[in-house]
Amino acid sequence: MKKIFTLLVAVCFAMGVSAQSKSVDKVVGVVADKIILQSDVESQYLEYLRQQNPPNEKVKCTILNELLLQKLLLTQAELDSITVEESQIDQTINQRIQYFISQVGSQEKLEKELLGKSVLQFKVDIRPQVREQLLARNMHAKITEGSTVSPAEVKAFYDKMPVDSLPLYSTEVEVGEIVRYPVYSKEEKDQAKAKLDALRARVRAGENFGTLAMLYSQDPGSARNNGEIGYFSRGQMVTPFEAVAFKLKPGEVSPVIETKFGFHIIQSIDRRGDQVNVRHILIRPEFTQKELDKAKADLDSAIHYINDKKMTFGEAAVAFSDDVDTRSSGGMFKNPENGRTGLIPMNTLGQMDQEVVSIIDTMKVGELSRPIPFISQGETKQGFRLIYFKSQSEPHRANLNLDYPRIQEAALSEKQQRIFNEWVVKKRAEKFIKVDADYASCNEVQPWLKKSK
The missing domain is CATH 3.10.50.40 (Chitinase A; domain 3)
Structure with missing residues (x-):
């Protein structure tokens, strides 16, 4: 199931152009009162090919399996009165269209060369499919909501992993900043x-x-x-x-x-x-040296409060920092891979802000820098910032002492997948299911075929 939403990221595009397919349509799958057409499978396979993947008819087996799962989720979502906000549908459609435009270069090119229709008409055409996908996703979330893993479960998950299968982590660091910009008069x-x-x-x-x-x-x-x-x-x-x-x-x-x-x-x-x-x-307003000096003096005050233990670094970040993103996390940078604070691979940090990597290269762990002249990347605003080098881990294989949050997340993911798989087996036994004989050789849909006999 984990693949269903990643493979279908661009499925709406394929659905929007599926009317161009010239193949004879037929029903290839049924889950309760929901049907899957051959054109549904073909349109997603067309998108698979459009993304420059090599031709592979077996991909259609994967697509059908995921569509069956989606219909199973959708059926249960209707029974459980799961809903999706219209604004969420609008946002999802707009995000996907912007992605398509970024790929082809312009809205005009998208309409003329790929859609064969206006973007407005495309939005109308794909809205029902987007609604179904979001309902299925919300249903999937409900199935596993509230699931947790105990420390004992985390340890058991870790202990069963072969040593040579444990992931290798490169040098990682925890780094924070407090940013101060001049205030224009x-x-x-x-x-x-x-x-x-x-x-x-x-x-x-x-x-x-x-x-x-x-x-x-x-x-x-x-x-x-x-x-x-x-x-x-x-x-x-x-x-x-x-x-x-x-x-x-x-x-x-x-x-x-x-x-x-x-x-x-x-x-x-x-x-x-x-x-x-x-x-x-x-x-942009022009500021004088007086405003720059005031911004630097504010950071000197922050250093004073931190060194005198009147404030933690996080408290000082909330009180002094003008950077909204890091201020909300107590001044600490978030790992873009998971959106959380904590250890960040050094190469990832370099992609985020190469200057920070250069700065901490001259610092000791636990050290706080002096105010450093700074120009923001997005807004090109001039100011100052403090850098806090909180911790560093050397290259290592995953272990419970250094990587507990990651191992906990993996253990929870495995447990949620197990819960979902058990739910699918149970619901498959309760629903009327039929799969076309043309897919009888597909390994992915064998459980559905057994039900349809």
Whole structure:
């Protein structure tokens, strides 16, 4: 079952274009009152091939097995009154469409070359399938919800693993940061807004917005493209920017707006369905050395509180840090592989922030750095940060002392899979199930075939 949702990440795309298939359709599977058509299998196999995988007819066996599992879950979800929010369906569809667009290059190319229809029509077509997938996922979660593993179960799981099968972990570290940015004065903000007001007036007087964006915008990514951002959907931009962008009519220029990046004026270029394309000019307030010195002094205060044991590092991060992501986790970096704080492989940390790797290379475990000049990666804001080198583990095979949370997670995953497999066996015995004889040779669907005899 673990594969069902990973293999079906792009299944909606295949479903959206399945009408193009010219094969004669037939029912190849039935679970209670739910049917699976040959075209359902073929459309997902088409997507498998489209992802440049080698032809392999046996993949259809895997696809049918996963569709049978999905229908079994869906049947039980209806009986148990499991629901899914409409907003969740919308979000899932939008995320998948954005993924498809990123793969092919543009919405226009997606519509013309792959979908053969508009994105809006595609959304309507795939909505029932997305609903089914999310209902099945929610049902799967309900089956295993509340399951836990005791320390004894974790140890038993670990003890049964052959030594040469234990995973090898490279050097890993626990690292935190406290970030402080200068606070712009009212005068500095007013100056930035005045610059944009003047540029807006020039546009209204007839000057080309794109030319002014190229000359004056402090967003280098869009400035080189005459300020043009490209098509985006709701939820992709910061809220103040997005709210204004979706209200503008093509050609209209917004008043000055403020976001966490600075101040903007926006010109609408085009609206297509639930996407808009705009240009913008960004001006950031300029701060003086006085504001920089104040930010550095704030971090010196944080160091004082930590060293005098008036605050832990985590408490100081909550009190002083301007970085929302790390502040919410007590200043500690999260491992992107699991979304939790703790040990992070050194190479993973390097992908996150190579500068941090260079900094801790000069530090001892347990040490707190002095305030270090810092420019944020996403917002290109200048400030300072403290780095806390909490711990380090050397390369090793997994063991209970160093890797208990990981082993606990693996033990829980195995237990949940066992619970789910037992549920499937029980429910399969209760439901009417029929599988087409063409799939009789498939190892994956043998349990379903036995039921259908």
